[in-house]
Amino acid sequence: MSDLAMLGGSPVISYRLPTVNDSTGRTFGAEELQELREVIESGRLGFICGTKIKELQNLWAADHGVETAICVSSGTAALHTAINFLNLGREDEVLVPAITDMGTVLGVMLQGAVPVFVDVDPITQNMDPDDIERHITPRTKAIMPVHLYGYPCDMDRIMPIARAHGLYVVEDCAQAHTTRYKGRLVGTFGDVACYSFQQSKHMTTGDGGMVMAKKDCLCGRKLIHCQDKAWPRELYRDHLFLAPNYHFTDLQAAVGLAQYRKLEQLVEGRRTSALHLSHLLQDLPGTYPQGDTQMGTHTFFEYDLPLDMEQFSVDNKVLADALKAEGVPCSPSYLPKPIYMYDVVAKAYPVTLNMCPNAVKACASMLYIPWTEKHTLQHAEDLSKAIHKVLSYYHR
Ligand SMILES: Cc1ncc(COP(=O)(O)O)c(C=O)c1O
Known part of the structure; x- marks a missing residue:
């Protein structure tokens, strides 16, 4: 498969997904x-x-x-x-x-x-x-x-x-x-x-x-x-x-x-589509789709997708760029680095790069996709196609 949009192919999603930043993703009335x-x-x-x-x-x-x-x-x-x-x-x-x-x-x-x-x-x-x-x-x-x-x-x-x-x-x-x-x-x-x-x-x-x-x-x-x-x-x-x-x-x-x-209804809107996406990704190698567990419910402030980077030939920044080209507005991670590594904190307190190794690794091992209460099952299906396309292409 060499039809990645980033390499000149057609994007999976050619419309604008809902965003929390305007009425496409918010429910005011x-x-x-x-x-x-x-x-x-x-x-x-x-x-x-x-x-x-x-x-x-x-x-x-x-x-x-x-x-x-x-x-x-x-x-x-x-x-x-x-x-x-x-x-x-x-x-x-x-x-x-x-x-x-x-x-x-x-x-x-x-x-x-x-x-x-x-x-x-x-x-x-x-x-x-x-x-x-x-x-x-x-x-x-x-x-x-x-x-x-x-x-x-x-x-x-x-x-x-x-x-x-x-x-x-x-x-x-x-x-x-x-x-x-x-x-x-x-x-x-x-x-x-x-x-x-x-x-x-x-x-x-x-x-x-x-x-x-x-x-x-x-x-x-x-x-x-x-x-x-x-x-x-x-x-x-x-x-x-x-x-x-x-x-x-x-x-x-x-x-x-x-x-x-209407909070419960708004949250259910986020959950229904996000849980559907997790279901569609459940067999995609190298991913840990998130959802409800015995411990608790997930309300999907955003769609976080942890990855096993050993299974990919590029880093999560390249994966995010490839997904953006497919029409998926996403970032490689929530934070580019743990919060203690930001200068305003690091100048005030003694911190070392590897103080929290899991956190350092987690920032480099995920994809972070904005989510809203207006995401639909169809959006989840389209997002799943784009994620499958990019992650399968770069899978080792
Ligand atoms: C986990 C967490 N704590 C605190 C805040 C701060 O909230 P606010 O942006 O309303 O000041 C945010 C906002 O994004 C957050 O995500």
Whole structure:
């Protein structure tokens, strides 16, 4: 087979696939418009006076069985708020996975605490519980499991480790809305959980996020104060400690409420097509198609396809380029390198290239395909054809 589009052949896909960046891949309609209209007509747009914000927060807290949930301006803001809420700072060590968004690490760094990078499972790229244990010191205060790509971390291993060592658990659910671990929603295991509503997420308000805590006033801090200048507005004008303004607006909450009400349906849209693609790829040599397992459900923030690179004659960058030529918008990996190798982190903390060997290898051993709730079974079939064509061509 020498008809690869990259080598002059015809591409498998000659139309544009849906994208989260516009209405082809997003579901906004009458419900969002109605909620927005009500906010505009009320004249109450801001965090303090908004009513939709309170409705969304109350619904979220009740659905997750937690004491408090607070809307914030981004997932990064949610994670920073969580670290401030737990009063983590100088000398405190926080265990984070080597593969994650910078937003997971930023809050730790901004509070002056030390991110300690833990290696990942080579296939799922979630935190490896054995490596968590290896990194615990007397200074360790918290673990931040990130449920990457929508697949859950092994919470039955992580929670006992945390409890045995008296550590807080902050779950980063930015990519894992409605993901379940052994039937239970992620976010409900740890002390605090954080979500992102940024444009590419399972539900979106353009930007935004949610931080929720099982118990408010952990470490003597109220969650709401940590994103509101630590201003006890209900009492007097003062600032109890250092905290930024990470307010969400009622306009965002209007869209958020409408999106949250249809979240399960949006996620099912992603899952149906992605699981079909995994089914179509199940016999393709050199690939590990992802999906539901006994451990949990996969909600496919994006379609991650781990590869056994020994079986291919080129690296994953060439595979991604060949797929792009076939009409598949894809990247070789989620991160080009583990997050601790980015200069902004590496300059602040002593890191070595091979600190987390699985993470280094995983970034070079996958394909990463954007996914949306509007991908159909037909899209999955076409994507499967393109992936079969490219991966078979380069298979040793
Ligand atoms: C795992 C993870 N954590 C945190 C964030 C930060 O969220 P935001 O972009 O809303 O600040 C993201 C966003 O992509 C993410 O994927």
